Amino acid sequence: xxxxxxxxxTNLLSRWRQGEPGVEDRLAAHIYPVLKELxxxxxxxxxxxxxxxxxxxxxxxxxxxxxxxSVDWQNRGHFxxxxxxxxxxxxxxxxxxxxxxxxxxxxxxxELEAAxxxxxxxxxxxxxxLALDQALxxxxxxxxxxxxxxxxxxxxxxxxxxxxxxxxxxxxxxxxQWRFARAWLSSHLGDAPLHG
Numbered sequence: 001x002x003x004x005x006x007x008x009x010t011n012l013l014s015r016w017r018q019g020e021p022g023v024e025d026r027l028a029a030h031i032y033p034v035l036k037e038l039x040x041x042x043x044x045x046x047x048x049x050x051x052x053x054x055x056x057x058x059x060x061x062x063x064x065x066x067x068x069x070s071v072d073w074q075n076r077g078h079f080x081x082x083x084x085x086x087x088x089x090x091x092x093x094x095x096x097x098x099x100x101x102x103x104x105x106x107x108x109x110x111e112l113e114a115a116x117x118x119x120x121x122x123x124x125x126x127x128x129x130l131a132l133d134q135a136l137x138x139x140x141x142x143x144x145x146x147x148x149x150x151x152x153x154x155x156x157x158x159x160x161x162x163x164x165x166x167x168x169x170x171x172x173x174x175x176x177q178w179r180f181a182r183a184w185l186s187s188h189l190g191d192a193p194l195h196g
Contacts, residue, residue: 013073028062035061038087038156061086077089077166081148084156091155092133139181146181167175
Protein backbone atom coordinates (compact mmCIF):
# COMPACT_ATOMS: atom_id res chain seq x y z
CA UNK A 1 0.00 0.00 0.00
CA UNK A 2 1.50 3.37 -0.97
CA UNK A 3 2.10 6.19 1.50
CA UNK A 4 -0.45 8.41 -0.24
CA UNK A 5 -3.07 5.65 0.04
CA UNK A 6 -2.26 5.30 3.76
CA UNK A 7 -2.60 9.05 4.29
CA UNK A 8 -5.88 8.97 2.38
CA UNK A 9 -7.22 6.22 4.66
CA THR A 10 -6.31 8.17 7.79
CA ASN A 11 -7.79 11.36 6.33
CA LEU A 12 -10.94 9.56 5.18
CA LEU A 13 -11.36 7.85 8.57
CA SER A 14 -11.17 11.23 10.28
CA ARG A 15 -13.64 12.84 7.85
CA TRP A 16 -15.98 9.84 8.15
CA ARG A 17 -15.89 10.09 11.94
CA GLN A 18 -16.89 13.74 11.65
CA GLY A 19 -19.91 12.70 9.58
CA GLU A 20 -18.87 14.19 6.25
CA PRO A 21 -21.44 13.13 3.63
CA GLY A 22 -20.30 10.74 0.90
CA VAL A 23 -16.99 9.91 2.50
CA GLU A 24 -17.99 6.40 3.62
CA ASP A 25 -18.12 5.12 0.03
CA ARG A 26 -14.64 6.47 -0.68
CA LEU A 27 -13.39 5.03 2.61
CA ALA A 28 -14.85 1.62 1.79
CA ALA A 29 -13.15 1.72 -1.62
CA HIS A 30 -9.79 2.33 0.10
CA ILE A 31 -10.01 -0.08 3.03
CA TYR A 32 -11.93 -2.93 1.42
CA PRO A 33 -8.89 -4.12 -0.60
CA VAL A 34 -6.69 -3.89 2.51
CA LEU A 35 -9.15 -5.92 4.57
CA LYS A 36 -9.66 -8.39 1.74
CA GLU A 37 -5.92 -9.04 1.46
CA LEU A 38 -5.60 -9.49 5.23
CA UNK A 39 -8.62 -11.81 5.30
CA UNK A 40 -7.38 -13.80 2.30
CA UNK A 41 -4.02 -14.34 4.00
CA UNK A 42 -5.70 -15.62 7.14
CA UNK A 43 -7.99 -17.94 5.23
CA UNK A 44 -5.08 -19.33 3.17
CA UNK A 45 -3.09 -19.88 6.34
CA UNK A 46 -6.04 -21.63 7.97
CA UNK A 47 -7.16 -23.68 4.98
CA UNK A 48 -9.32 -26.52 6.16
CA UNK A 49 -10.14 -24.86 9.49
CA UNK A 50 -11.95 -21.70 8.47
CA UNK A 51 -14.73 -22.23 6.00
CA UNK A 52 -15.80 -18.63 5.52
CA UNK A 53 -15.03 -16.88 2.24
CA UNK A 54 -12.82 -13.78 2.23
CA UNK A 55 -15.72 -11.54 1.14
CA UNK A 56 -17.83 -12.69 4.10
CA UNK A 57 -14.92 -12.16 6.48
CA UNK A 58 -14.28 -8.71 5.01
CA UNK A 59 -17.97 -7.78 5.28
CA UNK A 60 -18.04 -8.78 8.93
CA UNK A 61 -14.75 -6.97 9.61
CA UNK A 62 -15.90 -3.84 7.76
CA UNK A 63 -19.16 -3.78 9.74
CA UNK A 64 -17.22 -3.98 12.98
CA UNK A 65 -14.86 -1.21 11.89
CA UNK A 66 -17.85 0.90 10.85
CA UNK A 67 -19.14 0.55 14.43
CA UNK A 68 -15.97 2.32 15.58
CA UNK A 69 -17.29 5.80 14.80
CA SER A 70 -16.22 7.06 18.21
CA VAL A 71 -12.57 6.13 17.56
CA ASP A 72 -10.29 9.10 17.01
CA TRP A 73 -8.28 7.64 14.12
CA GLN A 74 -4.71 8.81 14.54
CA ASN A 75 -2.73 7.31 11.67
CA ARG A 76 -2.30 4.22 9.55
CA GLY A 77 -0.70 2.36 12.48
CA HIS A 78 -3.88 2.93 14.43
CA PHE A 79 -5.93 1.70 11.48
CA UNK A 80 -3.82 -1.46 11.13
CA UNK A 81 -4.05 -2.08 14.88
CA UNK A 82 -7.85 -1.82 14.80
CA UNK A 83 -8.04 -3.93 11.62
CA UNK A 84 -5.84 -6.63 13.18
CA UNK A 85 -7.98 -6.67 16.33
CA UNK A 86 -11.17 -6.85 14.30
CA UNK A 87 -9.87 -9.66 12.09
CA UNK A 88 -8.71 -11.55 15.17
CA UNK A 89 -12.17 -11.25 16.71
CA UNK A 90 -13.92 -12.26 13.48
CA UNK A 91 -11.65 -15.28 13.00
CA UNK A 92 -11.97 -16.40 16.61
CA UNK A 93 -15.74 -15.96 16.47
CA UNK A 94 -15.80 -18.03 13.27
CA UNK A 95 -13.75 -20.80 14.91
CA UNK A 96 -15.94 -20.75 18.02
CA UNK A 97 -19.05 -20.99 15.88
CA UNK A 98 -17.60 -23.90 13.91
CA UNK A 99 -16.58 -25.62 17.16
CA UNK A 100 -20.02 -25.19 18.68
CA UNK A 101 -21.53 -26.74 15.58
CA UNK A 102 -19.23 -29.72 16.10
CA UNK A 103 -20.31 -29.81 19.78
CA UNK A 104 -16.81 -29.92 21.14
CA UNK A 105 -15.27 -31.81 18.25
CA UNK A 106 -11.65 -31.61 17.28
CA UNK A 107 -9.93 -28.33 17.99
CA UNK A 108 -8.69 -26.47 14.95
CA UNK A 109 -4.91 -26.27 14.87
CA UNK A 110 -2.78 -24.09 12.65
CA GLU A 111 0.94 -23.84 12.15
CA LEU A 112 2.06 -20.96 14.31
CA GLU A 113 5.26 -20.35 12.36
CA ALA A 114 3.24 -20.48 9.16
CA ALA A 115 0.82 -17.94 10.59
CA UNK A 116 3.41 -15.26 9.98
CA UNK A 117 4.77 -16.70 6.74
CA UNK A 118 3.20 -17.05 3.37
CA UNK A 119 1.12 -20.16 2.80
CA UNK A 120 3.07 -23.30 2.03
CA UNK A 121 5.28 -23.37 5.11
CA UNK A 122 5.68 -26.91 6.39
CA UNK A 123 6.72 -26.29 9.98
CA UNK A 124 5.64 -28.95 12.47
CA UNK A 125 4.74 -26.72 15.41
CA UNK A 126 1.03 -26.09 15.72
CA UNK A 127 -1.17 -24.07 18.02
CA UNK A 128 -4.87 -23.83 18.67
CA UNK A 129 -6.14 -20.38 17.53
CA LEU A 130 -8.58 -20.29 20.44
CA ALA A 131 -5.75 -20.99 22.88
CA LEU A 132 -3.71 -18.28 21.14
CA ASP A 133 -6.60 -15.85 21.58
CA GLN A 134 -6.75 -16.65 25.31
CA ALA A 135 -2.99 -16.33 25.63
CA LEU A 136 -3.04 -12.96 23.84
CA UNK A 137 -5.66 -11.72 26.30
CA UNK A 138 -3.40 -12.78 29.18
CA UNK A 139 -0.34 -11.23 27.52
CA UNK A 140 -2.27 -7.97 27.08
CA UNK A 141 -2.80 -7.86 30.86
CA UNK A 142 0.96 -8.19 31.37
CA UNK A 143 2.28 -6.21 28.37
CA UNK A 144 -0.31 -4.60 26.11
CA UNK A 145 2.24 -3.41 23.55
CA UNK A 146 3.67 -6.93 23.14
CA UNK A 147 0.16 -8.32 22.67
CA UNK A 148 -0.58 -5.62 20.08
CA UNK A 149 2.64 -6.51 18.25
CA UNK A 150 1.64 -10.20 18.06
CA UNK A 151 -1.81 -9.20 16.88
CA UNK A 152 -0.34 -6.99 14.16
CA UNK A 153 2.17 -9.66 13.16
CA UNK A 154 -0.23 -12.58 12.99
CA UNK A 155 -3.52 -10.95 12.05
CA UNK A 156 -2.49 -8.08 9.80
CA UNK A 157 0.39 -9.91 8.17
CA UNK A 158 2.74 -6.94 8.55
CA UNK A 159 6.45 -7.69 8.79
CA UNK A 160 8.45 -6.59 11.84
CA UNK A 161 9.88 -3.76 9.72
CA UNK A 162 6.40 -2.61 8.64
CA UNK A 163 5.16 -2.76 12.23
CA UNK A 164 8.07 -0.59 13.35
CA UNK A 165 7.12 1.90 10.64
CA UNK A 166 3.39 2.03 11.37
CA UNK A 167 3.94 2.08 15.15
CA UNK A 168 6.55 4.82 14.86
CA UNK A 169 9.05 2.78 16.89
CA UNK A 170 12.57 1.67 16.18
CA UNK A 171 13.19 -1.69 14.60
CA UNK A 172 15.28 -2.71 17.62
CA UNK A 173 12.38 -1.92 20.00
CA UNK A 174 9.94 -3.94 17.90
CA UNK A 175 12.44 -6.80 17.55
CA UNK A 176 12.97 -6.84 21.34
CA GLN A 177 9.20 -6.86 21.98
CA TRP A 178 8.78 -9.61 19.37
CA ARG A 179 11.41 -11.79 21.09
CA PHE A 180 9.68 -11.27 24.45
CA ALA A 181 6.23 -12.01 23.01
CA ARG A 182 7.47 -15.17 21.24
CA ALA A 183 9.07 -16.46 24.44
CA TRP A 184 6.02 -15.56 26.53
CA LEU A 185 3.61 -17.25 24.13
CA SER A 186 5.87 -20.26 23.81
CA SER A 187 5.84 -20.72 27.58
CA HIS A 188 2.04 -20.40 27.67
CA LEU A 189 1.22 -22.41 24.55
CA GLY A 190 3.69 -25.25 24.95
CA ASP A 191 6.24 -26.29 22.36
CA ALA A 192 5.01 -24.02 19.57
CA PRO A 193 7.47 -21.10 19.52
CA LEU A 194 6.98 -18.20 17.17
CA HIS A 195 9.79 -17.60 14.71
CA GLY A 196 10.59 -14.64 12.51
